[in-house]
Amino acid sequence: MDKNACFRNIPKVDTLLETPEITALADKYGREVAVDCIRGRTESLRAFISESSDMAAIQRRMDSLVSDICAAAEKLFAPDLRPVINATGTVLHTNLGRAPISAAHSERMQALVSGYSNLEYDLAAGARGERYSHFEQLLCRITGAEAAMAVNNNAAAVYLVLCALGAGREIPVSRGELVEIGGKFRVPDVMAQSGAVMVEVGTTNKTRLADYESAITENTGALLKVHTSNFRIVGFTESVSVKELCDLGAKHGLPVIEDIGSGVLIDLSKYGLPYEPTVQESLRAGASIVCFSGDKLLGGPQAGIIVGKREYIAKIKKHPMTRALRIDKFTAGALELTFEDYISEERAISNIPVLRMLTRTPYELSESAARLASLLKGANAAVAIENCESQVGGGSMPLARLSSKAVTIKPNAITTAAFEARLRLLPLPIVARVTEDKVLLDLRTIPDNQLDAVAAGVMKALE
Numbered sequence: 001m002d003k004n005a006c007f008r009n010i011p012k013v014d015t016l017l018e019t020p021e022i023t024a025l026a027d028k029y030g031r032e033v034a035v036d037c038i039r040g041r042t043e044s045l046r047a048f049i050s051e052s053s054d055m056a057a058i059q060r061r062m063d064s065l066v067s068d069i070c071a072a073a074e075k076l077f078a079p080d081l082r083p084v085i086n087a088t089g090t091v092l093h094t095n096l097g098r099a100p101i102s103a104a105h106s107e108r109m110q111a112l113v114s115g116y117s118n119l120e121y122d123l124a125a126g127a128r129g130e131r132y133s134h135f136e137q138l139l140c141r142i143t144g145a146e147a148a149m150a151v152n153n154n155a156a157a158v159y160l161v162l163c164a165l166g167a168g169r170e171i172p173v174s175r176g177e178l179v180e181i182g183g184k185f186r187v188p189d190v191m192a193q194s195g196a197v198m199v200e201v202g203t204t205n206k207t208r209l210a211d212y213e214s215a216i217t218e219n220t221g222a223l224l225k226v227h228t229s230n231f232r233i234v235g236f237t238e239s240v241s242v243k244e245l246c247d248l249g250a251k252h253g254l255p256v257i258e259d260i261g262s263g264v265l266i267d268l269s270k271y272g273l274p275y276e277p278t279v280q281e282s283l284r285a286g287a288s289i290v291c292f293s294g295d296k297l298l299g300g301p302q303a304g305i306i307v308g309k310r311e312y313i314a315k316i317k318k319h320p321m322t323r324a325l326r327i328d329k330f331t332a333g334a335l336e337l338t339f340e341d342y343i344s345e346e347r348a349i350s351n352i353p354v355l356r357m358l359t360r361t362p363y364e365l366s367e368s369a370a371r372l373a374s375l376l377k378g379a380n381a382a383v384a385i386e387n388c389e390s391q392v393g394g395g396s397m398p399l400a401r402l403s404s405k406a407v408t409i410k411p412n413a414i415t416t417a418a419f420e421a422r423l424r425l426l427p428l429p430i431v432a433r434v435t436e437d438k439v440l441l442d443l444r445t446i447p448d449n450q451l452d453a454v455a456a457g458v459m460k461a462l463e
């Protein structure tokens with residue numbers, strides 16, 4: 001068959017619509033979808049015929065046209081965003097959705113999201129309420145703040161705070177804190193967008209209190225401190241503590257804003273993790289406003305949480321951008337549940353998945369690794385238990401390496417790269433690291449109730 005014959009042999013839309021498979025497809029998803037998929041697949045078949053000189057391959061594509069059309073329609077309606085198993089050991093993996101919410105919380109969220117709720121309704125008063133009211137008191141009790149609110153994420157929180165407190169005013173900030181967080185969030189750019197005028201003080205490695213003081217003018221609106229979450233300056237360095245900055249702010253009647261990044265509410269250094277400043281410490285030092293992420297070390301939903309003095313929070317709540325950046329009922333519900341767990345440190349560590357994973361003991365990790373390895377007996381691969389290092393991720397604690405345990409797998413019959421790809425393409429995908437030509441499954445981020453699923457996935461991918 002020559003190419004012209006191939007083109008002629010492509011069935012017409014109406015003919016394809018009459019095949020039993022595509023008739024069934026049109027019944028299921030509607031005629032319009034069926035016609036769109038027919039057009040899409042026949043066009044790509046035409047392009048393939050023009051470009052390819054492999055007649056056998058062309059014939060195969062012609063033969064599979066109807067099933068390709070059906071597959072295209074099924075793919076359109078198949079759920080695409082779905083659970084994956086995080087075997088990378090990176091606890092706050094931004095590409096994998098950062099902090100997971102506990103099963104107990106998702107159960108409690110179910111009733112909330114499938115029906116109506118009192119999101120903005122004050123049941124006692126029978127009148128309009130505030131969406132922050134469900135967690136505001138709790139959060140104030142935990143952090144010692146006077147008032148609190150939340151927006152879409154911490155990038156939005158920083159932007160909003162600068163809009164509300166800094167637009168048209170000068171805001172001094174240390175040159176050592178002009179950070180870029182992943183996804184194009186850059187302090188100077190956010191500042192410019194907010195309408196605040198950034199006044200850089202100090203140098204990259206050294207900023208002193210006198211640098212801030214000499215930058216203060218009658219146009220200064222606030223002093224800003226940004227936590228350098230995802231990098232560290234080491235060596236010949238000096239920076240100003242939030243306490244010193246707050247004392248300076250108080251002397252000049254200026255609010256101090258701190259973007260603390262990760263939103264740690266308990267001192268994690270007790271658990272062998274690096275020290276991170278807590279929200280409570282910043283407020284105790286006198287910060288007027290502290291903002292942080294909901295889904296980094298806090299371990300809650302994606303959100304930007306803003307806490308601080310009542311007068312400033314009131315001003316931020318009234319700003320027009322607040323409406324554009326507001327949280328929805330899912331987030332309000334998940335934040336309330338997360339803060340409930342922070343009522344005691346033990347409860348937070350045992351209930352919040354992120355904190356659970358970060359504080360897993362060497363004994364627990366070894367036990368889980370042994371269990372997974374034993375489930376993989378008989379696999380067509382070299383399976384071993386090895387020491388490895390996990391990361392915190394999400395731009396938090398960039399230098400921390402947490403010692404962990406991994407099950408490593410080197411397949412016998414396929415390449416390591418092919419095996420890693422197959423793991424990713426499973427119905428319940430497993431995302432893993434490859435080191436030294438072995439797939440490495442870090443147990444830190446695999447909860448025990450997923451070990452059977454991981455083993456089943458590995459066996460399937462080795463077939």
Ligand SMILES: *Cc1c(COP(=O)(O)O)cnc(C)c1O
Nearest residue numbers: 153154155181227229261262293
């Ligand atoms: C992560 C981070 C942000 C951005 O927070 P998102 O919740 O990811 O929007 C802003 N500032 C600092 C210091 C951060 O660490």
